[in-house]
Every structure is written in structure tokens, then in C-alpha cells.
Amino acid sequence: MAASSFTTFTPKPTRLCFADQSIGSECFRSVSFPSRFHSLKSLESTRQVQSSRLDVIVRAGGTSEKMEVDISLSPRVNSVKPSKTVAITDQATALVQAGVPVIRLAAGEPDFDTPAVIAEAGINAIREGYTRYTPNAGTLEVRSAICHKLKEENGLSYTPDEILVSNGAKQSILQAVLAVCSPGDEVIIPAPFWVSYPEMARLADATPVILPTLISENFLLDPKLLESKLTEKSRLLILCSPSNPTGSVYSRKLLEEIAQIVARHPRLLVLSDEIYEHIIYAPATHTSFAALPGMWERTLTVNGFSKAFAMTGWRLGYIAGPKHFVAACGKIQSQFTSGASSISQKAAVAALGMGYAGGEAVSTMVKAFRERRDFLVKSFGELEGVKISEPQGAFYLFLDFSSYYGAEAEGFGIIENSESLCRYLLDQAQVALVPGDAFGDDKCIRISYAASLSTLHAAVERIKKAVVPLWPPVPV
Helix, strand or coil: CCCCCEEECCCCCCCCECCCEEECCEEECECCCCCCCCCCHHHHCCCCCCCCEEEEEEEECCEEEEEEEECCCCHHHHCCCCCHHHHHHHHHHHHHHCCCCCEECCCCCCCCCCCHHHHHHHHHHHHCCCCCCCCCCCCHHHHHHHHHHHHHHHCCCCCHHHEEEECCHHHHHHHHHHHHCCCCCEEEEEECCCCHHHHHHHHCCCEEEEEECCHHHCCCCCHHHHHHHCCCCEEEEEEECCCCCCCCCCCHHHHHHHHHHHCCCCCCEEEEECCCCCCECCCCCCCCHHHCCCCHHHEEEEEECCCCCCCHHHCCEEEECCHHHHHHHHHHHHCCCCCCCHHHHHHHHHHHCCCHHHHHHHHHHHHHHHHHHHHHHHHHHCCCCCECCCCCECCEEEEECHHHCCCEECCCEECCCHHHHHHHHHHHHCEECEEHHHHCCCCEEEEECCCCHHHHHHHHHHHHHHHHHHCCCCCC
């Protein structure tokens, strides 16, 4: 009987070193914290692979020899940048766990608990044994509830087969991009943008086309700029209102101007990301793009439960649109994750039953967010050189600190851009923020005010103490 070949992987103990160490013939890569904390720039790029080959031992008939295994990654994956918001949040959490008193204002996650009625629905689902697979598109119960919500709150008429429930709105967006974009298509994205939009376009082998906006125009897309950039390759326009990272809200009038342009381009679809629709501050109001004349047929509306209902960990979102497109998204999901959590879907039904726009529980959260926004706008308005566009929704403040670039901070170095400014604030003020270059605008930094007012007071005090000595900046 011929001896069989097999690959043997010998596990080795994991070691964490704080300097390069050579033990015998083995070298262990060091893990160190330059200055006081990691450079955020290292979070932007993936770790370089020294070699695309891995040596393994192959034994056959009593003899051993080395064989190289190809460990290279696909060009598609290599073209995608890791999420800087996730990386910074993870880094800040690790520092807190290590005993460093970092104030974390990087994550886009409400600090409130999930409302009790929603949590109880999830608990009851578990107790009642509702823990099995659901249909790929979601239960009829939750899709019917979503249809009712869209009709009552957004003026949109859908049937359950035009709804697809997924594991979070992020999955809904990615599946939509994959479903409608072909290689070489262009995805039009106003900047500042949510960090994942361009990377999702790249995953679909499409080309992200970034359209800059101005803080003086509240970071809203100029319809004339949009029209000038559209080509026969333009396939998808992504709009987010209220916006992450700016908190800007598109008025109905502005959306109507955009819709008129979209209507002149038969290939152009619109993905309307409305995940923050209920976190909005009067007099601003929310308008669903699909509700505009002639836009229902070409709009994919994405929403979910994470933000308004403080359900980030429940992982549930949905897409609504013409059956042809939604079915294509469902086909991808069926081969990807299949249906979302049965427990989360029961909880979502309870959330949608809390009343118009989430009822009193959501309005209480929105009131708290508004109070925090007002405090931050007033506080940073007192700082020299800082430009502010007051957010009309969501829970982010996108501040222009570019007038501080070129300043030299003692013991740190030169503040060159948003990345170095955030690194300086993490190092000197122990406040974790997200640099604007992650969102396509290097002049700004993003502050999430999904934190208690007392926490925000402490953060502002630390930030002011760190930046006041930098003004006025003296270029070196």
C-alpha cells in the first residue's frame, strides 16, 4: 500500500514581546507602542506580508521535505481598506482595558440600552423556542411590519416580497451594490461619506467617484456638480440623510433637484441610506428619496434598527425596492449568510410596534442627543479657528480643524493633517476621535456624541487643554 502524503502543522505557543527577541533560531515579531499609543496611520494599512509563501512539512514514506504553500490574497481584497472607525474603536477599547483612561468618541453606537419592550420580545422568543432558521428574506411577520412602517412614516408602498431583511444595514448596502453594479460601473458618492461606501464599490469591481461638498454648504451635494460628473458608466448614486459623518439633512427641495437629474439618466439608480431617519432635530424633517415623483422604480431604500432603537448588537437591517432588485439581493444573501437571527426579527416586530417613529422611547433618546449636540456646538464654537456645520440629525459633529495644521506640539511634533491631529489628541488628551480622511475630508475630525453629557464635558475640557496651546499655529 502506497504511503499517503499529508501536511503537518505544528502549533507553537503564542508569545507577546515588547522588543525584537531571538530565541534559538526563531525570531518573534515585537509588539510595541511608540510614543504613548499606536499611530493611527498603521490602522489604515494592512500588515505587510513578508512573503506569499508558507513553509510546511510534507512527509511521505518516512521522508520529510519542505513544500511552499501560496498564501497570497486576492486583488479584490487587497484593494479594500480596513474600516478606520472600527480599528480606532478597537484600539481605544484595548487601551481602556489596559488601564488608560481614554474617552471613546469614535464609535457610531448609541449609549442607551435597547428599550425594555424590545428586549423582552427577544427574551420571550428564546423562551418560546423561536430559535430556528427563518426564511431567507425574513419572516412574513417582520416584513409585513416593515411594509406598514414604510407606508405610515415614509409614504412608500411595498409588499413583503419587496423587502429583504439582513444582518444589519451594512449587509443590505453591500448586497445592493453587488447586485446592481458591473465591473467598470461608477458609484457616485458625495464626500464626506460613510467609510464603507467606496470599499463596497471596490468589492463589486466598480469605481467609486467621489464628489466633494463644502462645510459652508452644510456638506450637501451640489446638483450642478452631480450633473457634471455623470457618464454612461454611472450606475449608482449613494445618498445618506441624515448623514454619517456630518449630521447634514437633505431638504425635500434639494432632493427634488437631484431627482430631476437622476431622471435624465436611465441607467442611474439611487441607494438611499436612511438608517438615521428618526434621529433628526426640528425644524429639519426627513424625506425618503423613493417617495419623490418617478423615483420609486429606481431607488433602493436601506434602513435598520441599530441607531434609532439602540439595537446595534442585534444586527438587523433591511432593504426595500422593486422586486427585481430585491430578489437579486436575496439571491446573494441565500448563498452568503441566509436569513437573519430569528430572535432579532421578533425584537424588530416589537420595535416597530412602539408607535410612530419609535414612540416616546426614541423621542427621549433624540432629546438627549440634541442636548449633547447643542453643548458641543457651543463649546467648540468658542475655540479659535474651528469651523462648524451644525448637525441637523444623527449624532456626529464633523469639525474643520485645518487651521491648526502646521502647528508644532511640544513633545509630539507637527500637526500635519487629520490623522496626526487625532493621534495627538489620543496621545495628549486621551480622547479617541476619527480623522476626517477616513470619510473623504482631511480638513475635519469626527466626534460621536453618543455618550453621556458628563463624558462629553470631560472630553471637551481635555481637547481644549490640548489644542489651545497650538493656536495660533506657527508653521515650521
